[in-house]
Amino acid sequence: MDHEDLRHWSKRAADWAAEYHAGLRDRAVRAPLLPGAVSSQLPAAAPEAAEPMEAIWDDFVRIIPGAMTHWQHPRFFAYFPANASPASMLAEQLANAMAAQGMLWQTSPAATEVEQAMIGWLAGALGLPGDFTGTIHDSATTATLSAVLTMREKALDWQGLAQGLSGQPRLRLYASAETHSSVDKAARVAGIGQDNLVKVATDAGLSMKPGALAGAISADRDAGFVPAGVILCAGGTSVGAFDRIADCIAVAHAEGLPVHVDAAWAGSAMICPEFRHLWAGIEAADSIVFNPHKWLGAQFDCAVQFLRDPGPQVRTLGLRPSYLETAGREDIVNFNEWTVPLGRRFRALKLWFTLRAYGLDGLRARIRNHVAWAAEVCDVLRAMPEITIITEPSLSLFTFALTSDAATEALLARINDDGRIYLTQTRHQGRSVIRVQVGQFDCTREDVMAVPEVVAELMQT
Ligand SMILES: *Cc1c(COP(=O)(O)O)cnc(C)c1O
Numbered sequence: 001m002d003h004e005d006l007r008h009w010s011k012r013a014a015d016w017a018a019e020y021h022a023g024l025r026d027r028a029v030r031a032p033l034l035p036g037a038v039s040s041q042l043p044a045a046a047p048e049a050a051e052p053m054e055a056i057w058d059d060f061v062r063i064i065p066g067a068m069t070h071w072q073h074p075r076f077f078a079y080f081p082a083n084a085s086p087a088s089m090l091a092e093q094l095a096n097a098m099a100a101q102g103m104l105w106q107t108s109p110a111a112t113e114v115e116q117a118m119i120g121w122l123a124g125a126l127g128l129p130g131d132f133t134g135t136i137h138d139s140a141t142t143a144t145l146s147a148v149l150t151m152r153e154k155a156l157d158w159q160g161l162a163q164g165l166s167g168q169p170r171l172r173l174y175a176s177a178e179t180h181s182s183v184d185k186a187a188r189v190a191g192i193g194q195d196n197l198v199k200v201a202t203d204a205g206l207s208m209k210p211g212a213l214a215g216a217i218s219a220d221r222d223a224g225f226v227p228a229g230v231i232l233c234a235g236g237t238s239v240g241a242f243d244r245i246a247d248c249i250a251v252a253h254a255e256g257l258p259v260h261v262d263a264a265w266a267g268s269a270m271i272c273p274e275f276r277h278l279w280a281g282i283e284a285a286d287s288i289v290f291n292p293h294k295w296l297g298a299q300f301d302c303a304v305q306f307l308r309d310p311g312p313q314v315r316t317l318g319l320r321p322s323y324l325e326t327a328g329r330e331d332i333v334n335f336n337e338w339t340v341p342l343g344r345r346f347r348a349l350k351l352w353f354t355l356r357a358y359g360l361d362g363l364r365a366r367i368r369n370h371v372a373w374a375a376e377v378c379d380v381l382r383a384m385p386e387i388t389i390i391t392e393p394s395l396s397l398f399t400f401a402l403t404s405d406a407a408t409e410a411l412l413a414r415i416n417d418d419g420r421i422y423l424t425q426t427r428h429q430g431r432s433v434i435r436v437q438v439g440q441f442d443c444t445r446e447d448v449m450a451v452p453e454v455v456a457e458l459m460q461t
Helices: 003-022 053-063 086-098 109-125 140-155 181-189 210-222 245-254 266-271 273-279 292-296 311-317 348-382 405-418 445-459
Strands: 133-137 171-176 197-200 226-233 259-262 287-290 303-307 388-394 397-401 424-428 431-437
Touching: 003 053, 003 086, 086 348, 109 133, 109 303, 109 348, 133 140, 140 171, 140 181, 140 226, 140 259, 140 287, 140 303, 140 311, 171 181, 171 210, 181 197, 197 210, 210 226, 210 245, 226 245, 245 259, 266 273, 266 287, 266 292, 266 348, 292 303, 292 348, 348 388, 348 397, 348 431, 348 445, 388 431, 405 424, 405 431, 405 445
Parallel strands: 171 197, 171 226, 226 259, 259 287
Antiparallel strands: 133 303, 287 303, 388 397, 397 431, 424 431
């Protein structure tokens, strides 16, 4: 296959893609398959001889789409969305065509400078102060790890980087039990240890209690630990919990601790001013992560980390061996020094396309619809006698359950085998519950109203 063939097949792929998206409502959202269904159709070894693209294409059409879970399906209400706006897909195709590696400014000036511009556009769109800078990671997990590594080094007065952690004091991190498991992973990978991630008590509204945070920090200091930082949650994954950002940051900063806020899902909603009260006080955070690849429409992968001062993170993650130097240029940003990996994709291009093709107004209209439709669906389900709403809508996420865990789990299995909609589960306060999140880029009110319809029908079977 050469570049002329690529031209031909790209056009075929574009036609296939358009038909795929137009036909999504006719497909089961989750592939109705058992494990091994795909691997059993693949040869055990790579071919020795080149195969014609026609044969590869035919196998793709025959094996792959029917074995996918369709994340762009308008009736995908599981997990959180991974929205790919059409404009974002187009930008990804162009980034793929250039296939650049943007580790340094000079390895792709446009990748660096568009990324800087998009961080500025997004900070403005979310109502953050103009002095936030930031960078784009592959995932919120990596952004949170970067923030935690920086907390570690700040607490160790930058000794861990060279000496390692052996012989260092035992560090502590603080988060509520509503924060995502990526915080636990960061504690593990950073060498702080999961046992040193203190899960601070929450109040009835599932927000971290500022007084409990202050108490945990001071008890740890008395016991000889070294507190390193606080991770707050703005839109938890399980049921959408929000910490009281202003109060908790005030406690952390009074103790001299940096704060990272995980808004991976809910951050996108902050383009709507009416939701910003949920993270009031955010302007004091040291680091914030949000995933435009979830709700905003800049497709996976695209996780934005805002930083009040990039200095400590660059000091933690940045290395500049001679083969990565740019002679005579001190006035540039080399984004690899802000992140864990060296190599980086041109992720900012899809933000540029998405923000321009829909405008903030178009994106706000979608998010406002999702929030309104989630409230509407929640009320329809609430009116069904068998159903209890377990957590009220947090933005566009709520949970419900039947009278027993077994009944709830059996209903969920029936829903997902049916395939018209896709929902997922979590545990909340010891109970098995079904999550409903509304957020797919192309979903309509009618798609959302399929949720109570399917639930009511399958509860009777
Ligand atoms: C999805 C999610 C994450 C993890 O996101 P990745 O980008 O997949 O690492 C972290 N925190 C919250 C609150 C999330 O919803």
